[in-house]
Amino acid sequence: MDLTSHPLVVRARRLATDLLVPEAERIDQEGVPASHIEAVKRSGLLGVAAPAEYGGAGAPPAVLRETAEILAGACCATWFVQTQHHTPVQTLARGERAVRERLLGPLSRGELLSGVAYAHLRSYPRRPVRVRREGTGWRFDGTVPWYTGWGLNDVMLLAGVTDSDEVLFAFAEAREQPGLRASAPMRLAALTAARTVSLELDGLWLPAEAVALHTPYDRWAAGDRVKTLATSPAVFGVAEAALSLLDDEAAAPLRSRLSGLRERAYALADAPVPQARGEERGVAGAEGAGHGPTVRGAAAGEGVDDSAGEGVDAWAAERLAVRAEAYDVLRAATTAAVVAGGGRAMALTSRAQRLAREGLFLLVQGQTAESRAAHLRALGGAPATTGEQER
Numbered sequence: 001m002d003l004t005s006h007p008l009v010v011r012a013r014r015l016a017t018d019l020l021v022p023e024a025e026r027i028d029q030e031g032v033p034a035s036h037i038e039a040v041k042r043s044g045l046l047g048v049a050a051p052a053e054y055g056g057a058g059a060p061p062a063v064l065r066e067t068a069e070i071l072a073g074a075c076c077a078t079w080f081v082q083t084q085h086h087t088p089v090q091t092l093a094r095g096e097r098a099v100r101e102r103l104l105g106p107l108s109r110g111e112l113l114s115g116v117a118y119a120h121l122r123s124y125p126r127r128p129v130r131v132r133r134e135g136t137g138w139r140f141d142g143t144v145p146w147y148t149g150w151g152l153n154d155v156m157l158l159a160g161v162t163d164s165d166e167v168l169f170a171f172a173e174a175r176e177q178p179g180l181r182a183s184a185p186m187r188l189a190a191l192t193a194a195r196t197v198s199l200e201l202d203g204l205w206l207p208a209e210a211v212a213l214h215t216p217y218d219r220w221a222a223g224d225r226v227k228t229l230a231t232s233p234a235v236f237g238v239a240e241a242a243l244s245l246l247d248d249e250a251a252a253p254l255r256s257r258l259s260g261l262r263e264r265a266y267a268l269a270d271a272p273v274p275q276a277r278g279e280e281r282g283v284a285g286a287e288g289a290g291h292g293p294t295v296r297g298a299a300a301g302e303g304v305d306d307s308a309g310e311g312v313d314a315w316a317a318e319r320l321a322v323r324a325e326a327y328d329v330l331r332a333a334t335t336a337a338v339v340a341g342g343g344r345a346m347a348l349t350s351r352a353q354r355l356a357r358e359g360l361f362l363l364v365q366g367q368t369a370e371s372r373a374a375h376l377r378a379l380g381g382a383p384a385t386t387g388e389q390e391r
Contacts, residue, residue, distance in 0.1 A: 001062055001216055001291070003062060003063060003066045004370075005321075006059070006063055006066075008044060008045060008048050008057060008059060008063055008067055009063065009067060009070070010070060010098070011043045011044060011045065011061050011065050012043070012045060012066075012067040014069040015021045015039060015040070015043050015045070015069055015071070015074075015117075016070050016071065016073070016074035016075075017074075019036065019039055020036070020075035020078055021075070022037075022072045022289075023075070024074065024075040024186050024351070024354065025213060025348070025349050025350070025351060025354060027075055027078065027193050027230045028077065028192075028193050028348075028354050029087060029193070029348060030193070031185075031192070031193045031195060031363070032075075032077050032078050032081055032152060032193050032194060034152060034237075036075075036078050037078075037081065037113060037152050038043050038083070040078065040082050040108070040110075040113075041110040041111070041113065043110075043301035044057065044110060044115065045067055045071070045082070045110075046082065046089075046108075046110040047089075047107075047109060047110055048064050048067055048086075048105070048311060049061075049064045049087045049089065049090060050093070050104070050107065050108030051085055051093050051108065051132040053134035054093075054104045054105045054108040054109075055105055055108045055109035055170050056089070056108035056109070059209060060268075061269065062156045062266070064086070064233075065233040065266060065269075065350060066233075066282070067239035068083060068232075068233035068237065069233045069234070069236050069240070070237060071083075071196075071237070072233065072234035072237035072238055073237035073238055073240055074237075074361075076190075076191060076234065076237075076238060076355075076358040076361070077191050077193035077194045079150060079237075080194045080199070080365075081113075081115075081133045081146060081149040081152055081153075081192055081194050082103055082113070082236075083194070083234075083271055084114065084115045084116045084148055084149055084153070085107065085113055085114050085115075087116050087157065087192050088103075088107060088114035088115075088155075088157040088171070088212075089104070089107050089108060089114070090117060091157060091213055092104040092214050094213075095169075095212035095213050096211055096214075098208075098209040099170075099171055099209060099210055099211065099212050102209075102211070103155065103171060105140060107155075109160060112154040112155055113149070113152065113153050113154050113155075114146060114153060114154065114155045114156060114157060114171075114174075115142040115148060115150075115152075115153035115155075115156040115157070115174055116147075116148075116156065116157045117129075117156050117158045117159065118155065118157065118158070118159035118169065119145075119146060119147075119366075120143075120144060120145055120159075121159055121161065121167060121217075121220070121221075122224070122228075122369075123226070124161065124221070127142070127147065127160070127161045128142050128143050128362055129141070129142035129143070129144060129145070129158075129159065129160035129161070129304055130160055130161060130162075130163075131161065131162050132162060132163060134205060135205075136207065136208055136245035137205055137206055137207040137208050137210075138170060138204075138206050138208070138211065139179075139203055139204070140160050140166060140179070140201045140203075140204040140206070141201050141202060141203060141204075141207065142160065142201050143198060143199065143201070144158070144196065144198060144201065146196055147182070147196065147197050147198065147199050148194050148195065148196045149194065149195055150174070150182055150185065150195045150196070150197040151195055151326060152195060153174040154173070154174060155171050155172065155174055156169055156171070156172055156173075156174045157169055157170075157212065158171070158172050158204075158206075161212075161217060165216065165218075166215060166216050166217060167213070167214070167215060167216075167220045168211060168213070168214045168215050169211070169212045169213040169214075170206045170210040170211045170212060171206075171210050172204065172206055172210065175332070177200055177204070177390040178203070178204070178205030179201060179203040180199060180200070180201055181199070181200045181202070182197045182199055182200075183197070183198045183199075183200070184197070185197055186198075187355055188361075189301060189360060189361075190357035190358050190360055190361040191358065191361050197353075218237065218292055225316075225368075225370075226273060227366070228366055228368045228370070228371055229316050229319040229320060229323070229324060229360060229371065230265070230268070230269050230319060230323070230365075231261075231265040231319075231322055231323045231326045232268075232362060232365065232366065233325065233384060234362055234365075235328055235362050236258060236261075236262050236265075236326070236329050237360060238330060238355055238358050238359055239254075239326075239329055239333040239334070239359075239373060240258065240331045240333075240336070241257050241351075241355055242253075242330075242333040242334045242336065242352070242356075242359070243253035243258070243333050243336075243337075244254050244338040244353045245337040245340060245351065245352055245355075246336055246337065246340050247340075250336060250340065251336075254329060254332055254333050254336065255340050257329050257356045258326075258329050258333070261322060261326045261329060262326075264322050264339050265322050265323070265326060268318065268319050268322060270281060273315070274315050297374065298311065307354055309365065316370075317383075317384070318377075319373035320370070320371060320384045321378070321383065323374075323375070323382040323384075324375050324377075324378035324379075325370065327362075327375065328378070330359050330362065330363075331363075333357050333359075334352075334356040334359040335356065336360075337351075337352040337355055337356065337384060338352045338353060340352070341353075363375070
């Protein structure tokens with residue numbers, strides 16, 4: 001599919017060329033400004049995957065991936081802030097009516113930007129954020145270790161686990177308020193510019209009308225697993241940006257590998273998911289995972305016969321292998337950009353060193369115990385195979 005002329009792809013390239021690339025090294029040191037977020041909002045890119053009936057573009061997954069590659073390759077910090085937005089939009093599209101009718105329109109049209117605070121759910125059975133009923137709403141207590149876009153987001157999709165092992169996702173305003181306090185912005189080896197903080201929750205109360213999703217943990221985890229097995233389009237975007245710093249002779253073999261891996265990764269993202277039961281209603285449809293069905297019960301093993309389990313494991317192993325190989329090309333491409341730049345590449349004004357650090361970040365972004373183990377096996381020369389999901 002040729003996406004070159006798609007309106008959102010054209011807008012993404014214009015945004016990258018006119019604003020993101022020229023400013024990227026400065027932003028890397030100073031932080032993503034509100035003006036960058038306003039430019040993203042005006043572009044319509046926040047609604048790329050949002051339902052058309054709510055003001056979004058309703059574009060296919062291929063367009064979402066292409067625009068993600070463009071933004072990540074131009075300024076990974078700006079991409080990372082705005083990419084948080086797509087999960088809340090897709091959650092609302094399947095979520096509870098009250099909050100959907102209140103927020104899906106403004107989020108789809110790019111009037112509001114949402115962040116996410118749910119990666120800590122992957123540490124289950126530990127519960128960094130606990131949720132319990134209080135009056136007519138829900139009380140959140142605990143610590144969100146990572147929250148990106150603080151001071152830039154308007155709202156956040158916050159999640160925690162109840163005493164009955166259910167996950168609850170609800171929307172809150174992305175600001176300090178009774179029961180919610182943010183740390184100072186973290187200094188990181190890469191993407192400090194994305195304004196990442198930790199959040200302390202001490203009795204944050206949200207009304208029932210703020211709840212978007214309430215489902216058993218295992219059911220949610222099965223759908224989330226689909227997302228974490230996929231290769232992020234940002235990997236291809238940053239690798240391609242690094243290759244653009246090389247001469248044609250040096251770039252050609254790596255670009256050939258990258259092109260083949262991109263084709264494989266996206267074909268896998270669009271392929272059906274093996275499942276023993278119907279679709280899960282939970283959070284799914286990330287940039288790398290397409291918008292297809294999720295694996296209901298596969299992670300927990302519920303209702304899956306032996307042959308179905310073997311199919312799911314083979315399906316996962318193939319995706320993890322492609323993901324690990326894409327990381328290998330990313331590492332080679334960003335290293336080559338630094339080598340080609342020589343001593344000048346060590347300056348903080350160098351594009352090569354920024355891309356190399358962003359590449360390091362992408363190695364751990366969205367990482368789970370399962371994907372980490374597979375990546376380490378691949379780095380050691382063993383196949384990146386996988387068994388059942390590790391926690």
